[in-house]
Amino acid sequence: MQILPKISSSSTSLLHFRSSLLLSKSLRPRFYFHSNNPFSSYPIQPHLHRSFFSSLMDSTTATVDLVTNNFKNQSLENDDSNSKHLLKLEDLNWDHSFVRELPADPRTDIIPREVVHACYTKVLPSVEVENPELVVWSESVAELLELDPKEFERPDFPLLFSGASPLAGAVPYAQNYGGHQFGTWAGQLGDGRAITLGEVLNSKSERWELQLKGAGKTPYSRFADGLAVLRSSIREFLCSEAMHSLGIPTTRALCLVMTGKDVTRDMFYDGNPKDEPGAIVCRVAQSFLRFGSYQLHASRGKEDLEIVRTLADYTIRHHFPHLENMSKSESISFSTGEEDDSAVDLTSNKYAAWAVEVAEQTASTIARWQGVGFTHGVMNTDNMSVLGLTIDYGPFGFLDAFDPSYTPNTTDLPGRRYRFANQPDIGLWNVAQFASTLSTAELLNDKEKNYAMERYGIKFMDDYQAIMTKKLGLSKYNKQMIGDLLKNMAVDKVDYTNFFRLLSNIKADPTIPDNQLLIPLKAALLDIGKERKEAWTSWVKSYIQELSTSGLSDEERKASMNSVNPKYILRNYLCQSAIDAAEQGYFGEVRRVLKVMQHPFDEQPGMEKYARLPPAWAYRPGVGMLSCSS
Numbered sequence: 001m002q003i004l005p006k007i008s009s010s011s012t013s014l015l016h017f018r019s020s021l022l023l024s025k026s027l028r029p030r031f032y033f034h035s036n037n038p039f040s041s042y043p044i045q046p047h048l049h050r051s052f053f054s055s056l057m058d059s060t061t062a063t064v065d066l067v068t069n070n071f072k073n074q075s076l077e078n079d080d081s082n083s084k085h086l087l088k089l090e091d092l093n094w095d096h097s098f099v100r101e102l103p104a105d106p107r108t109d110i111i112p113r114e115v116v117h118a119c120y121t122k123v124l125p126s127v128e129v130e131n132p133e134l135v136v137w138s139e140s141v142a143e144l145l146e147l148d149p150k151e152f153e154r155p156d157f158p159l160l161f162s163g164a165s166p167l168a169g170a171v172p173y174a175q176n177y178g179g180h181q182f183g184t185w186a187g188q189l190g191d192g193r194a195i196t197l198g199e200v201l202n203s204k205s206e207r208w209e210l211q212l213k214g215a216g217k218t219p220y221s222r223f224a225d226g227l228a229v230l231r232s233s234i235r236e237f238l239c240s241e242a243m244h245s246l247g248i249p250t251t252r253a254l255c256l257v258m259t260g261k262d263v264t265r266d267m268f269y270d271g272n273p274k275d276e277p278g279a280i281v282c283r284v285a286q287s288f289l290r291f292g293s294y295q296l297h298a299s300r301g302k303e304d305l306e307i308v309r310t311l312a313d314y315t316i317r318h319h320f321p322h323l324e325n326m327s328k329s330e331s332i333s334f335s336t337g338e339e340d341d342s343a344v345d346l347t348s349n350k351y352a353a354w355a356v357e358v359a360e361q362t363a364s365t366i367a368r369w370q371g372v373g374f375t376h377g378v379m380n381t382d383n384m385s386v387l388g389l390t391i392d393y394g395p396f397g398f399l400d401a402f403d404p405s406y407t408p409n410t411t412d413l414p415g416r417r418y419r420f421a422n423q424p425d426i427g428l429w430n431v432a433q434f435a436s437t438l439s440t441a442e443l444l445n446d447k448e449k450n451y452a453m454e455r456y457g458i459k460f461m462d463d464y465q466a467i468m469t470k471k472l473g474l475s476k477y478n479k480q481m482i483g484d485l486l487k488n489m490a491v492d493k494v495d496y497t498n499f500f501r502l503l504s505n506i507k508a509d510p511t512i513p514d515n516q517l518l519i520p521l522k523a524a525l526l527d528i529g530k531e532r533k534e535a536w537t538s539w540v541k542s543y544i545q546e547l548s549t550s551g552l553s554d555e556e557r558k559a560s561m562n563s564v565n566p567k568y569i570l571r572n573y574l575c576q577s578a579i580d581a582a583e584q585g586y587f588g589e590v591r592r593v594l595k596v597m598q599h600p601f602d603e604q605p606g607m608e609k610y611a612r613l614p615p616a617w618a619y620r621p622g623v624g625m626l627s628c629s630s
């Protein structure tokens, strides 16, 4: 069964949007060129209508504090200096709730097959290794597990984290899930090369799932080999850690081990496969459950709807426990528009409250992607975390020259479905699939489903506006100013990261003569002609005027802007340099890039070369744009 919700394209105001959601029984989001979304300055598919986001732009207010607080919350987890009792690997406190509480595949072989009525299959890592080596590790992830950093020095560490030797206490399994890929239902997918070792509880009762990506075949491997190569593993390791340091919810990475065995890959899908070094990343997250984990069972008809409910209960119990006992005082009431003015009472249905949280967390994460210019590249529903984490670092890319139509994925080129500017709409499309799944399982009614989707839109715009307001150092959201800026940036292909970092050097002094206004931005506004200089000068003038109302000193504003505008971003070419060195056996560069990306907002004297624009070689195939071959 295909679950395809619809959203009316005629919604031009928030009210209209709400009503149209209510009117359509089966909701199907469509993808629009959003004339009012400042990211979409240039039409990609002009024949399509404008985005529903345009209708929300004027009706939500941004609060700068929201962003400040969110960024603060993200860094809390490392603030546990008082509770240091460090563990050996053997002492980890394994929990295995997933295996205990959810239906299992009765078989444990790895023969590719449809696995029905089950959320997972117990399977052991089967990857072959030859003198495996530890390439890089994250002490900050070890801290989450309360793991002694000395454990990384153990001679058996590479064997344990390639899966070649069993880790005491682990009960490995592969998860079963499905998904929509590029908008089409793909059926069962599952962990074809990721094998979970189990969940570890730390002393604060935080749950962390450990998963080896590239550890060998599972029943979900279909025709593939269950393996991963060094280049994609380095990209996943570095980017997940870099995203965390940028304050963006993400899966993490504990370590990366090179197997010592080659893996054959056709990197450009051009019929020229070659051998590449194999590798395994140990990923860590509170949970790797995806929208597709629920979708798969709902797609299999009535008999399996009970599994959707069981999985929903499991997820709420372990990952949204505050919803189990929500009291009336926390209730949120919502008027759904002219046609049906009754309220959605989230206290009467925990699944509705859950769907809203999933929608909002997804929206919030995507707003942060837009803020730093991150393009995921493969936002299929099997890559949408139910915790709103960024998951699956395939052909991702951070924007260099600003281009709203940028997609890092060569497979995405014909339609650019996953282009930068389209990510907010795709997020909604995916949330709609998730909400429809819950509604198919009779956990949500139509009104609750619509409400979850509407909350996505509102939360996205609130967070996005707050982020952009802070990036520019403004006291309130200014749609016109931000829209004009992004238009200028797109015309002149201005580097997204460097521009915002330099912008904080502008002084809020209206007496600065016109011919000096662009001096602070010189390094970002390269090669612009006279006419463009005029456009930029005019923008900077209005910007300075707006700044003068902010009440902040130049120094205060600069400090605040620099806390959200990174100096260092994991550009694809930096990943590639680290990969090239590692493939030659030199791991120092991967480790150095990790260190730099762990402090993206700091100046880091001596490391300036990691903030440079991409060199000419960065435009060669396989660096700035990648296929899914990994």
Ligand SMILES: Nc1ncnc2c1ncn2[C@@H]1O[C@H](COP(=O)(O)OP(=O)(O)OP(=O)(O)O)[C@@H](O)[C@H]1O
Binding pocket: 189, 190, 191, 192, 193, 194, 220, 221, 222, 224, 225, 226, 227, 228, 382, 383, 391, 392, 393, 394, 628, 630
């Ligand atoms: N080399 C491989 N061997 C077996 N299965 C694979 C392989 N590569 C991808 N898959 C499977 O293909 C599906 C979609 O691939 P996707 O590119 O999202 O995977 P991935 O990068 O392996 O996964 P993840 O989403 O866990 O990061 C998933 O079911 C995945 O497990």
